[in-house]
Every structure is written in C-alpha cells, then in structure tokens.
Amino acid sequence: MDGTYRRWDRYCEAHPQTPTISGTPPGAQDLCRRCRGLRRGISDSLARLKKIENDYKSKGSNWEVAVLGTPATWDPSHCALCYLFMTIHNNKLAEHDANTPYTLRAFRAYRATGLAVLPTPSLDTLEEDCASSGFISRAVTKADSSVGHHSVGLVGKYVDFPFVQSWIERGGMTDIREWDGLSLKDNRHFKLIDCSTRRIVKPPEGCPYATLSYVWGRSGESVPDGDRLPKQLPRVIEDALTVAKKVGIPYLWVDRYCISQTNLVEKAAQIKKMGPIYSSASLTIFAAAGNGADHGLPGVSRKRDPSRQPCAKVGKHLLTWTMPDGPALVLKSTWNTRAWTYQEMVFSGSRLIFTDLQVYMEQRGNVFRAEAWGEYPFSNIGRIDTHTSLTSPFREIYKLNEYSRRQLSFSSDVIQAMQGLFNVMARAKVLYQYMGVLLPAVIAQEDAPSDDGALQYSFLWFHIATSTRRPGFPSWSWAGWSGEVAYLELRGVQHWYHPTFQAENMDASVELANGTLVPWEEFRRLIVADRLPPLSNFLQLDASTVSLHFEWLDHPPRHSWAYAPVVASRAGLFVKCHPSYAIYSPVRLCGPVDDGPRRIKELCASAHDALVLGQLAYYRWVREETNIYDNPFADLCVVVLAKRTGGGTGDDAVVERIGFVNLAQRVWDDECERIRAETPDKEYPCFLRRLDLTRARTRIRLG
Template sequence: MSSPEREFTFRRPTSVAGVPRPEFPTPSSVPGSAFTFRFPPPSGPGRASGKAKEDDRLCEDCAKLDLEQSLASAFALYEGARRGTISRLLGVYRRASGPAYLKDFYHVASLGDRLSRETNNCKLCTFLASTTAEPKTRGTKYKLLAFCSSESYLFEAARRDGRGSLVRRQGWDALEHNVFMAVVPEDPLVPKTAIPLRWLETGLPRNGAIYRLTQPRSADESRIVLPRGLRPKADFVLMRTWLDCCRGSHDFCKPRKPAGATLRGFRVIDCESFAPLVEERPWSERYVALSYVWGPSTEKWPQTVLDAVEVTRRLGERYLWVDRLCIDQTNEDEKRFLFSKMNLIYEGAEFTIIGAAGDARTGLPGVTMRQRKPQPRVELDRPTRRSQDANAGSSAQPDPDPGLELVGVPLEEYEREASDERGWLDTHRHGLRSGLALDMGELMRDQELMDKYDIPDEHLQLFQDLADDFGHTIENFLEIQKELALRMGIPLKEMVPYLQGRAAGRGARGEGSNGGASLPPAASIPERPVTSPSKPCKPLPPSRVEGKTILVSSMQEPRVTIRNSEWATRGWTYQEGVLSKRRLVFTEEQVYWECSGMALNETLDLHPSIVQAEPRAPMPDYMLSGIFEGDMHRVPELQYGFQPGKREEMGQSVQKLDGHIRAYTSRKLTNPGDSLNAFLGVAAHYSDESGLSLLLGIPVWAGLFGDGKPGLQHTFALSISGWMHSARRIADGAEMYVASPARREKFPSWTWAGWQGTATFSESDASSAGEAGGGEEQDDDEAADVDYRDFFMALTSEQWVSSIDKIWSAEMMLHDAGGTEATLLTGRAPVSSTGDPNMRWLLTIRKPLVLRHMYLMHSVNEWEWRRLMGKSVRIHLSVPMTEAALTAGHKTGDLVTVLVFASTVPFIWNGVARFLILRRTDDGGGRWERIGRLTLILEEWMMDKYGDTKKMLDDLPVKSFGKDIILV
C-alpha cells in the first residue's frame, strides 16, 4: 500500500481537540545546551596531559561523542511526542525495493565499520561491539540510536479490543519514560533514523539495550524502567522481593491444594537437614520444584540439584522436589502414575527453579561454584570542553539546523533520505502479530449504534473514549450527547465537526473568538497525548557517579536466552515450565522471574506500579509477560497480557492448545515412547468431559455444540485432518508442502504423537516455518488455510453455530489391535476413559469416501497453483514425495485419499473439504497409515448452489471405497 510522499515537519500544535498545549522545552531552548556531540580527539587540546591508560583509550570518533547531550536531546524528542507538543508519527515506510522500516528515532552516531575491525583498542567501541549478537564480519557497518522506553518491545505491544481498535493504556501518563540506546546494523535502504520493521521485537531482545547507569530508584522516582548493575553472584534479596510481591498481589498464582492432601509416591528433599535427605511428605506441604536437563550425569546428587537445594534454603523454603531423586526410577507403576500427575506436582509447587544454563552437572550460575557471564559495562569521563559544532562553522554562521536537535541528523539529510520513501501498510503495528480475534457481537452492536444515532465510525470511537473517561456506558453517553446536540440545534453527526471547528477557531483567532459550526473542521481527530501537556516535566535521573557516564548493557533478553538453551529443546521440560505458576530461571547471564502476573529480570528495575498489580488482578495490559503460557505468537517470547482466572473464548483456548502442541513437538525426546507421557500434564488442562478435551493428543469437543447436538464426531474428524507438520514448499508458489519427520511406531500415524517433528494446526505456521531465507514476512491472511480455531468457536457458540449450515464428517471407531476394546466416536462417547496411551490403537473409517483420482491440473489463475477437479487444492505431506510420485501412488493403489470432514467455513461462507492421504502399510493386513492431508476449497459461489449438506457432498470428487479403512 502506498501513500503520497509526506513532508516531514516537527510542528508544535497549540491544541488537540480544543485543549491548549503548553510549549515543551527542547534542548536549544534551555540556556547553555547548544546541541553537539563532537569533542576534541584524544591528543587534541582540552585533554588531560599525560599518556592515556591503555584500558581508558577512546578512538578519535568515540572521543567526539557527547552521549549525555545525545540522551538529553532524545529525551526531549520523545517527551515532546508523548505530550503532543512535537508531531512525530511512528509510521512504517519503504524505499524502492528495500525492507519496510519504522521511523523516527533519535540518531546518536554513525559507527561505520569500526565495531567489526579486528584490532580496535577503543574501550567504547569494545563495549558497543559486545552489545550486538550479529556476526561482526569485516566491513559490517552499524549506527547508534536512542529509543524511548515506552516504545520498546517490553511495553509497546499494542492491545486491540474485539472491534480491532487499539486499547488505550490506563494510568500510563503517571509514569515517566526513560531513554536507552542500542547498536543497529546499517542498511543503505533504511534511513539513519529508522530501524527494520520488526527489529524492536527481534533484534533488540537478542542484543540487549544500553542504559546510562543512574542513581538507585528513590521513593518518588516514577520512571518506567531503570537499569541495574549486576554482581557476580545472583541477587537473593531481589529474588525474595519478587517472590513476596507475587505472594502478596497475585492470588491467582497461589498453589491450590486442600489441607492434608496426599499423592501416592510423593517424596521431597529436606533441604534443612545437615545432609539433604529424601523423605515422604503430604502433597499439601509447601515445596519447591526443579526443572533441568538430566544430561549424561550418573551422580545421585549432581551440582545443579545441590545448587537448587541452596536456592531453596536461601529463599526461606524447606522442601524441594526433584524427579530423579523423588521418583523411584525402578518402579514402573509408580513412574506411570506420577507422570500422569505432573500437572499437580508442578502446579502445586510454591515456585519452580529452572536451570536454563547447562545440565545436571553444570550447576546454577551465580549460586555457588558456577560463574555467570559478566555484564558489559564502560565508564567514560565527561569532557569539560566542547569543540565547535561542524554545522555551525564560524560564529558568523547561523545556528545548527533545528532538525539536528530533534532526530540527530541535519534536516537536509533527513529530507533527502525520505524523498523516495512511501508509506507502507502496517497490519501488525511495530511488527507484532496480535493474534486478534474480532468479537462479531461487539462489531454488530457498534453498527447498530452508528445506525441508530447516524454517526460515522470515527465519531463513535471518539465518543467511546470520552464515555470511558467520564465513566459512562457508550449508550448512556450517546443519549447525553444527543440531547446536547438537540439543544444546540445541530444533528448529533455534526457534533464532532462543530467542536473541531470551535477548536480551530480558538487557535486562529484567540480563545475569546466566537467560533461556530461554519468554521472548517480539522482534517482528522487527533490522537490523545500519552502524557498530559500540563504535567511538569521531570528530566532524566542523574548519573550514578558525578562527572562520569557509566553505560551498562541490559544483556540479552532472558526470554531469548531461555528459548535458545538446551533446556528449551527437551520434551519433558516443556510441561514443567508451562505447568508451573511461578518460575525462577537461572541463565548464564542473569536470573529471570515469571509468574502469571509479572515477568522480571535482574538487569531492569521496573516501576512498582507495573510490577505490583492489584490483588487478584493480572499485570497491566501493556506489560509483556512471558514465554510459558500459550506459545501463540510467531515470536513466542513476545507474549503478553496473561489473564489468569479469566474465562477464555473457545477460539483462544484452541489457539493456545495448538501453540502448546506446536512448541512441544518441536522439542526432543530421548525415549520416543514418552511422546504422550511428557505431554500428559498439559493435556490434563483440557480434560473436560463436557468441553474441550484431548484424545491421544487430538483436540475434540466432548460436549454439546451450541445447537444442542453432540460435538465429538465432527471435531475429531476436523482435528485429525487439521494438523500438519512444518514443511517446505516443493517449489516457489506451490501449495504442496513436504516434511520428513521420523515415525514413532508405538503411536498411531493419525495423531501428531506418532511422529517426531513440529506439528501445528495453523496453515501459515506450517508453511512459513520451513521457508528458506529471511525476507519480509507476509500477512497471515494471504496464504492461510481456513481458520481451525474458528470452527470450534462457531460450533460451540449458540449465536454462531447456525452460520455453519452444512457439515459432514466420516464415522470412525477407535479400537485396540485385539478387538477387546472399541469406541464409536459419535454421540457423547466418554473421552477421558478412552485411548490409554500405553496401548496400541487402530482407527477404522466406516463406509469411506475417497478421491476419484489425483490428477492435479494447472489453474487458469496466475496466482493459483493447482486445481483438483475444478477445486483449489492444498497438500501437506509428512513424508518426502514429489508431485509425480503422489499421482502415481494413487494410480497404483498404494496411496488413497479419504474424505473425513466437509463444512461451511465460519464467518467466511466458503466451504472446505478435508482429506487424509494414506499409504498402504507392509504388514499384509490391508492397513493404512496417515502420511499427510489434502484440503479442497469450495468457493462461495459453489456453496451458494448447494441447498443442503447432501448436495455439497454429491458435488465433491469422491467415490465409495467399498470397504472399511483401518489406520495404524
């Protein structure tokens, strides 16, 4: 999407929506603060005499930087923008065929290639180089930018309501922002003041931010975030503070265990005994759990366990649960029982210690023997004299360009870089994928209000904001405004233009002018400032040491470090992290805390109003909150806004379950037979006989649909044909994807548990996960298959179930190989007592309908890959196979594609037919295994001509197979 070239101006509007705005001081308006970051070289005048120490040397370029002044100028830019006194649109743009980028950020300095040079004795260059995770190949160029903390990935994740509108933050204007810096790779197609579109969510967490070390937080310091300097040892006082804060504020994080409750085989380590001792205790006792990688260690008490005992003691707890010591590894019956109770064990712990730095042998960094990586830090002397600014020249020349003060580059250069850029469609805002699910009920209500009061959408949004401010419902507020408009003699739809005209009149002719409805309205309704313009300005806090500028790195975001750790690759540790309500994670660099109400680490000191949520309430919605709950996002460490205790919509629950399956199946298991055992704890959350449940890993709706009909048959068919493996396209533009995961013969081929490989129910995740190269990501909607979660959401809703007016699924029966146990998956068959994971199960499709043939025809549409008997087709295979081999296999009878589900797609009105691609097994018993899925898209015009489900089915290119199909 393109927009006309825009002229860049930093204007200072006098009012927004009629509210006068005071001027906010910029650096040049403060006496003695002329802008410059250039200083004498190390050997030039103004340096102290004598030879500089080797470890205190600055290169000529770094010696010219005035970082204090740069941070002050950046603060002025962002504070003015927050108050609305400086117009700064954080938009998305693109130049020529280059990457999409965000601007405008404060440019501190161009670093050239000096960070990538092999020999560089400059201590500032060395420090800056340590804050970049990218490979520093020779010649790579970088720049140093300053950012506003309230726009960083930690806080600026835009939340949207059910209407798709941005949710306004509550209480945000009470906090002061901070400024941090970061090293960003240079790109000739990205302006100096810009960053690649998703860099705040990907590059910054990977690299870490650079903060100026300031005085410790005082009682009246309302800064959103301040940096902390780390010590070699972990800060147990801080950890205890986190724990106490959670216990005092987060009722939803407390373990729920009845007094005196017991659990068969439950044992703990007594950490207060002279030598740690394993003993049986009631499950109701307070205890801490440990999650770690076993590794090759054969010691009974490896170092990581000993360090966990020390952490347990230091944080005031007595008992510790560790699987290798507290489960009798020789008792198979006890092991199976406790495996099925992992949800109780980890949910019941006061908190879980997670060792995300090595395995059982290595210990927890910063606790006893294991050292942790030091925090990058540099201390700079503040120059006492400034050189003349290069732009100022002699005293006879004019002052530096004011644009230099606001973005750090001359205005001419800024305009030159912006001359060929175009606005770019930003569907995710800052690149974040919001996982937005529109509330159709709210949208319909809004439409009813707009129709009733004859007002446009943008006016309704403004009235909604005002209603929230005054504590009214939108309906009540509109009635008040309607009465007010009636008394003024104008229609309600002219109220907003009238008020804008009044505001424009005051701005043009003075506050006393008589503006009327005839005045020209403002071009648009301006966005309300984040901070009130009348609020006194509070400057950046002073440096930790007077006369020094001390810079520290916040280090790699712990959520990224954890994701890249060995711990995060293991199948068993997945549910240990997910099921725990409080997690204390030890990485190689620092300690990270995450519970259902907050996510904190040692290097960043967050304001108490962010950390200490109201009792029984989750953290504020602008605080990103962790990696362990849901795994819903493409960049999972950016999850945010846990809602403990809040009833989720069915679509959200299904999407979270899909995320859990996708994340879990991407991990490794030493024993393939644990494929379901290591997921039983997560599955226990979805074991509702009257709702969402799992059958051998397959999500089903075990209760009744919104229309009162049983849901098991349709949802089982939907799910076994809905999951697929992350795979690669067989060719550019092809809608055939091929993966090569290993089979786990102990489990059925029709469930993801029967394969070793990443499985997902999301078409976009399955296809993009295997794409080669980085490049710019496409919008999910462009290539996504029908939305799996929408089926569950619509079918279980009384309001929307009728939108699926045509639905069919195959009749299937689950039975063991010996024929002693069988369940027909129809009606309200019990799910929790069906499908013992320790047995081998077969699935019989009764009276199957199969594709007539597999001849894929080229489409007449350039944008389309293939059609199958006139219908658009997509194919996902879990085994390596070419298009020709697929066709040949169907011709010989070694392959068959069976229909299992067909339906109207909710909210879209297209239709979908889902098939399983089966391969004949070698057992000689005429059995088949699932090796993929095929989807046919039934376009809306096709669905319109079908009067009922039978006519939809009759139009599909299928035939009777003639006998039942048995899947292994």
C-alpha cells in the same frame, strides 16, 4: 503467542549459538578514534534524556545520535564502545551480518531511557529490538530505585540472594495457579525433599515448596539411598537446594528423586499429576543455562564471568550493556528445546529463571524483576504465551504446535511429556486426547449423536515442514511423526454442531490390543472416564474416500482458491482439483517431500485414496460479529492414505496416513464474474461454482 515471539523463536531454532568476541575486553576508557568523536553527541543525548526521565508524555521519543557504519569497521579488540556495539550486534535475533549498517539512537521508552544500537533497516520496533538484544545504559554498581528506569545494575559473580528474596517478599510466591478439580490432596505418592535434612519425605499438607525445571542431559544416574538423597548430586540439583534455602523455602520437588523411577505404576500416576505439582508450588526454579544437569545454576556455586557485561567510559558516564530481555535469553537455551520442560513452564505461576547472564523472575507470564533491572523497563514484548485459561480450546490447541517443535531423548515419551497438560484439559472438559490427537469436549456430552464428528476433527492436523516417522505410534496421530504440527484454527470446537467444519459421516471402531473392536460411541465414554484398556494402533473405519492425483509444480499459481493451512508459494506437491481449470490445492505430506526425484515420480505416478473428513465452510466479518455462510462450496478436508508395506491384504490390509489436503471444490468463471458485477457492494454472496468430486464408501484399517 505474538508474532514477534514466533519470529524470534524460529530464528533461535536455526541459530542456537550466540557468536562471541574473541580475546579480553579492552579497558573501559579505551576508545578508538571514531568513538572518541562520538563522546560529545553521546553526552549531549544522555543529558537530554535526563531531562525527560520523568516526563511520560515524551514516551516514544527517539533521535539519531550517530551513524555507526557496519560491524566490519568496528574495532572491538581495542575499543570499549566498539566492544559494546559488537556485543549487541551478536545478540540480534534476526539475520544481520558484518555488512549491516547500524545507527545509534537515543530513546525514551515505557520505563527506560538509553542508547539503542539499531540495524538499518530493523525488522522490529525500537522496543522489540532492545528487548531482544539489549541496549546501552548508564551503569550503577548496585541495583537501586533508579534501576529499571534510567540505569542498569552491574551483575556480580554470584547471585545477590537478599535482592532476589526481596522480589519474593513483594509478591513472588503468591501466584499459585488454581486448576479446576485438581489439587495435591488426592496425590498419595507426592513426596518432597527436605532441604535441611536432605531426606525425601511425605510433606505436611499446605507447606510451601519449590519445584525445579531443568534438562537432565547426560549426567550419571544417582539413586537415592532409601529416603536419603545420594551423596553426589548433579550440580543443578545441589544449586537448587541452595536457592530454596536462601529464599526461605523449606522443601524442593525434583522429578528424578520425588517420582519413583522403578515403580512404573506410581511413575505413570505422578506424570499425570504434573499440573497440580507445578501449579501448587510457591516457586519454580528454571535452569535455562547450559546443556545438562551438571552445568548448575550460574551464580550459585559457579562464578559468572563479569566480562560478559562489558562497560565503556564516555566522559563522566560509565556505560554498560543491559543484556537481553530474559525471555529472549530463554529462547536461545537448551532448556527451551526440550519437550518435558514445556508443560513445566505452562503450569508454573512464580518463576525464578537462571540464565548464563542473569537471573530474572516472572509472575503470570510477565517479567517481574531482573538482576540488571530492578523493575523491568519494557511492557509485554515477545513474551512466551503460557496462559492456560482452560476455557478456550483454541489456546490449548496452539500449545501442541509449540510442543511439537521440541526434542525428546526417548521418542516413546512423546505423549507422556504432555500428559500433565492433557490431564488438566480433560478434567476441565475442554479437550480430550487419544493417542495424542485432540478430541473436542463433545465426547463428554451424554446427548451427543453417535457420529459426533470428534474423531474427524482430531485428524485435522498437518505438518509445517519435513517430518519423520516415529515408531510405536499410529500414523493417524501427530505423535506418530517427529516434526512440527498444527491444527486448523476452527471456531467452536467445543460443540458438535461445528459452525465452520461439517464432519463427513464415518462409522468407526477402535481395535484393542486383543483384537476386540469397540464402537466409537462406546469408546469415547472410556476416554472421558480415563479407563482405557490395552490398545492397538489401529482404527477400523467405514468412510467416504476420494481418489487424488498429485502433480509437482515448480511455480505454483499464486491463488489456489483453497483454504490452505499455509498458502504455498514455493515448489511442491499439489492436487489439481478440476481438469479444466488451474485450481490446485497444496499437499501437506507426512515425511520428507524433497528427498529426490524418484519418490516424487512415484507419488505422481498413481492415484491415491484420501479419507474425507468433512467440509470447511467460510465466514466473514460484519462489524464485530462473525456471520457463517451456509456455503455449498466449502473446501473438502481429506487425509491422504497409502498401503503399508507388509500390512496384509484384503480386509486385513493396513493403510497409513501420508498427508493432508484441503481440496478446493469451486471455480471462478465468467458467469461468477457477471453475478459479482450485478451484486451491490454490501452484499456478499458466494460467487464460486461448485466442483463435484466422486466419493466412494470404503472400509479402512488405519494404523
């Protein structure tokens, strides 16, 4: 995921609703006095753009057309151009208010020319800004060869299916993803809906079919009558059947009808098969509009509001809003907030995405076609990263961060909603999971040592922000908490001889539901074979611990000399790593941090035991290669523990994870400065002195 997309995504989480302009749009020829004064400049700029349409050497050219002032000075109720400006302002994916000054700039971009309404200053490049909020372009009533380059089509009340089918005929159904060792051939419970007969059938092998990705919402449960669909279907499913037939696909897969909701064994097996189900589909239909299944697919059975694409007549030119980039629209959708839909997007190759404004199509993660744009005019800007190579564990680990920000109607589904992706990772021997935590592929190696470091690595996650405890799952797993999580970005996680993380020795056993203890060396084979017995939430560990004291700092030091997941710059809890030096490491607490001075006082009043996971070493770039230091001063990764209330006493006492810290084990002093001064510039010794922490060997029952 690129930085632009990440920032847009954060903004949409905080601002889920796009502001609307009240009242009826003015007529296209209605212009206020100021905008009438802009006509000459706009017409001259459009003529100048016309001359460089096919001059690719002029890519990147842009110039100021007019100063627009602030939105507070515009008159969208009576002026068509002001209405266009305000529409674009309301769709900005950044913090711009009515007092933000704007300019109108003409531009020649990758495959487009137009007029950009830009805030001053802008957080994005011109192309990024236009992708996120749209821009002004010349309008044509029907998409043609020029659309997507220098003019934009007016989107009708209903979807133009011949136009959409032409996309598919140009390669839209050829992007079927191949997954190592996964296919539908071994899926004996696989069923599809025959779109013509509306029966749920066992399909012919290799038949083309579409899948549907949607938000269930609160629509009433409709149960199939044997192998027949119910007479009353949620609008989104009825519309999806129509779409499949319109584009020539005979079968449709919908989870609530093609997966048994009563046979729990069959249901669990099908949830694991989400990978091949979605990746083998000819097309996935995404309902990224509305809040539930009854909203339907805009433009299929329900009319779209044509006033949502306003126009303005300037001289001989009819100008209109291009509407935002499709992925920017998806970011604002309820669909994008739901946990179950995440892996559906990842697995799908060819995607037909319905938003409230228009339909667009993606192939291999890139916009391929859109209703307003025949051929999409921008390069890969702000695109959602759904690539799954199954060769890089780092890319797969990052998906957990994206997934953890999404919402579940039932918290018990937290692992199930990612089970298809977990299953694909395991079959490819990239990563494994146990209770949600990610385990490196070393556990599948027969010659791996008994203490392979995989369990220690699986604990290297931390919360980005406030979290809450999720019942039914262990505290040592991210699944035991509701909130955004991330793993430390370590290199070489596929190898037990981890070059940047050296695991601390730990003897571990897994406690089964019947109380039996299974040594980790034996249990990891059960994970790889996917033959897990009924489990409890407990691990029994014999491991190293250190004692920590917390301090609340209103103004933490700028540098902590610790590799912190995110360098803290605001008030929070810290661990002071040495009594004589102001060396602090931020505490990444599970649960709320700022819920009152009483809890803060309690946390700071006594010492906390912390489970030692291992050392995080350093590396540096030399030319294009990474050299790893044999560094005795690496940070110590630890998990903060606390006794559970009512969790027993003595050896039966249960402790829970309540935080994560990277402890700085080094300090800079005068002697270090002397060594640095005497070292040639091209030498990179470790200058920092080690700070010793007293370890103790402790038996822990972690739940």
